[in-house]
Amino acid sequence: MASNFYEQMKTLANSFTLPCTVLSVEKNEDGSCGDVRFFAINDLFKKSYYDLFTSNNDTSVIDYENFHLEIEGKLYHTQIPKEPNFEDICFRAAWQGEHIHVYVDTSKMYGFWTENILMPINHSCQENISYCLFMYTLNEEMDTGKYSSIPPDISSFVLKTCLELRNEKDFYSSMDIVTSDLREYTDSFVACILSLNKERKTFEIISEAMRKRDKLPYTVRDIFSNIPYRIVASWEKALSKTNSIIIKNSHDLDVLSKKAPEWVNSLKEHDVYTLALVPFIHQGEIIGYLYLTGFETENLVKVKEVIELVAFFLTSEVANHLFMEKLEYLSNIDVLTGVYNRNRMNTDVDEFSTRIKLNHQPFSVAFCDLNGLKTINDNEGHSTGDKLIKDAANLLKEIFGGDNIYRAGGDEFAIISFDKTEEEFIGKINILREKASDPHWLNFAVGYYYDAKGHSLRKAMRYADERMYKDKKEYYKAHPEKRR
Template identity: 50%
Template structure:
C-alpha cells in the first residue's frame, strides 16, 4: 500500500471539502484495540477542532500553531470505548459507519460522522480509516430519520404498542419487554431520577425467565450511586460497556457504580439517558445483552429513547402535580386536601359496607413553645421529627397533617388491640414537654358506618387530653 505515508494521507484529506482526518488504529498482540491517533487532518477539520478543543487555560496556541497530526485522540476528546470500537471495526474489519449523534451536551451541536476503511499494515499492526464529520446547531430530522428498515419497524411497532395501552405502567412494560427480546439481554428496565427529591424509581422492568426483580437489586442501592450514572454517561447519548476493558475504563469515572455492576454479575451494560430540557430525567438500562448485536440495536435504543423521554417527562410532571396536591412538603405526610378527599371516599364506602376503622388525632402541644422561644426553624425541625416518629409507629396507616400543629391517623389495617398498642407506644415515646409531646385522642369502631362521627369522638378525646396536659404544665400555655 504505497499511499501509507504522511504525504499520501495529507494529499487525501486536502482533497476533501468536508472536515476530514485520517486516523490510525493500532492492533494489540491480543487482537484488541490499541492506540488511536490522528495521522493527518485537513483545514476544515482543524478549524472546527481548534474552536472546540483548543485549551482554554495555559498557553493557547494560535490557529497556525494548532495541529492534530500525530497526536492521540484523547488529547482532544475524553476516552470513549464506543468510539474506539467503531474505529477498530472500521480500520481492521473493513466495516463502514454512518451516525448522526446528539452531542449538544458536549459542545452544543449535533454531529454527523462517516467512517470509511482505508486498509491496514498487518506487519506493523496499524490500520487506517477516513473520518468525515459535520456539525449543526439544530437537529436535522431528515438525517436523524434515515435509519435501517428493521430499526424503523421496531421503533414504530413499539410506539404503537405503547400508545395502545390503557395506562402508563402497561405501556412502559410493553416497551421493556420488546427491548429485552430485541437485544438478547438478561434484563431491561426504565428508571427515573429526581435530583431535587434525592430519589429514583424503577417504573418498568423485564427480566429473562423472571429470574429476579430489578427493584429488589436497586432497593439496596443508595441514591448517591445511582447519581453516578450521569457521570458514566458524561456528555454522550449512550454508553455501552461490552467487556472487562470497558468496565475498567468506566470504573475510573464511577467506581462505586461499576462495583455494584460487578457484584451483581453484570458483564455488559447499555445505558441510554432520557434528556428533557437539557437535564437527565431517567435512563433505559439494559444488562448482559448479546454483544454481537451492538451495532444492530444501538441506533434502535437511542431513537427509542426520544419517544420514551417525552412519555417519561409527562408522567413525572403529572406525578409531581399529584404529589404537590396530596403531600405536605415540610413533613412528607399527606396534607389536609388529601385528607378531605380520602375521608369523603372512605365515608361513602363505609355507609354501604361497614368495616373496622381506627382514628386518632395527635396535637403537637410543644410546637408553639418551640416556635416562640427557639424560632420557626426549630419548629419546622420539630414537625419533621414528629412526622417521622408517627410514620415509625403507625406503619401501613394513613397519616395526615390536618392542621399547623395537628396530625390525624386513619387506620383500616389494624384491629383495636393493635391500634391501642400503637397509641400506648406513642404516648410513652413522645412525652417530652420541652420538645416532642403529643396530646392524643383516638376512637376505634369495629363496625364503622359513620367515619365523621368517629373523627369527632377522637377529636373530643384529644381536646380533653390537651386540656389535662396544660393543667399539669401551665408554663407551656403561652
C-alpha cells in the same frame, strides 16, 4: 515506504471536502482496540480542530501553519475526552472493514451534534496497526433530516414505539409494552425504564422485561431493590462527557470503573459485561434512564441506534409522568412534614366510609394535637415552631409507619388504621405518649377510638377528637403557663 504511505494518506485526506483524517488503529494482543491516533489530516480538519479545541487556550503561542504537527501522530484523546464508543466504530472500520455512517448527539462534549463517516483503508504496514478514514460535520442543533436517515427496520420499530405511546392505555401499561418490545428487538437479557427523583433521592423502575428463556427466580425490581440510590446517582458523573454509555466487554468496564467504581463492582457481581445506558434529559436535567444488558456485541450498532432514538421519544413521556406525579404529590402531601394533608384526609375519609359501609371491617382512629406550639412560636419564632411540627410528624411516621397519617391542621395530626388489633393500636398510642411527653418541646394531646364492628368512621373520628381535647385540658391544667 512509511513516508510514501503518509504522503498518500495526506493526499487522500485532502481530496475530500469535509474535515477528514486518516486514523491509525492499534489492535491489542487480546484482540481489543488499542491506541487510536491521528495519522494524516486535511486542511479542513486542521482548521476545524484549531477553532473547536483551542478556544480555551492562548492560541497566540500556536503557529497555525504548523498546527498539524500538534495533531498528527498524537492520540485522538490528547485534547478531547476519551470515548469508548468512538474507539469501537474506529476499530470496526479499520479492522473489520465496515463502512459506518452515524449521527450522534455529542453536545455534552463539544456543544454540537456530529455526523460521522468512517471507511476502511486496505493497507497494512504493521501487523497490529490498521487504518480508516474519518470525516465529520457539526450541527449546533439536531438536524432531523440526518437523524431520521436510519435503516428501515429500525425506523419501523421506532414508529411502532411512537404509536404505542399514543394509544389509550395507561402510562405503565404502555411502558411495559415498549420495554418488552425493545428487549425482544435487541435480543437483550434485560431492558428497563427507570425514573429519578433527585429531591427525595429515590428512583423508580417504571417498567421491566427479562428474557423468558433464562427462567430466573428474580425480577429487575428485585435486583434494583438491593442497589442504593447513590449508585444510580453516580451514572450522571459517568455520563458527564458522553451522551450514552455502551459497555461491550470487560475492558470497557475497567475504563468505566475510573468514573463509577461502585457501580462497576455491582455490575460484575451480577455478571453484567454488556450494557447500554441512555439518559432521559429534560430541560437540561437527567430525569431517568433507558437501561439494557446482555445483548450480543455483534448487534452493537443496531442496539445503539435504536435505544438512542427510542430514548428521544420516551423522554417526553417520562417527563409528563413525573410532572403529573409531582402535581398529585403536591395536592395530597403536606410539604412541611411529608405526611398526607387535609385535602387527602377528606378524600380518604369519603372513600373509607363507603368501603366500611360495604364491608364492616374493624378500624382505629386517633387525633394528636401538639401542646404548647403557640408559646414556642411566640417566644422562639415560627421557624422553631416549624421544626417542632416536623419533629412531631417524624415521630408519628416512626411509630405508625404503614398507617394513614394526616396533618389535619396547623398543629393537629390524624391517624386512620385498618391493619391493627385494638391491643396493637393502643400499644402504639402508649409508645407515642411516652416519646411525646416533654412539656417544653414535643408533647401531644392524644385521643383515640377503636371500632371493632366498623360502624361509622366519621363518628369514630368525632369521639377521638373529643377525647383528644379532654387530654389537652389536662395538659394545660398541669402547665397553665403554656395555655394559648
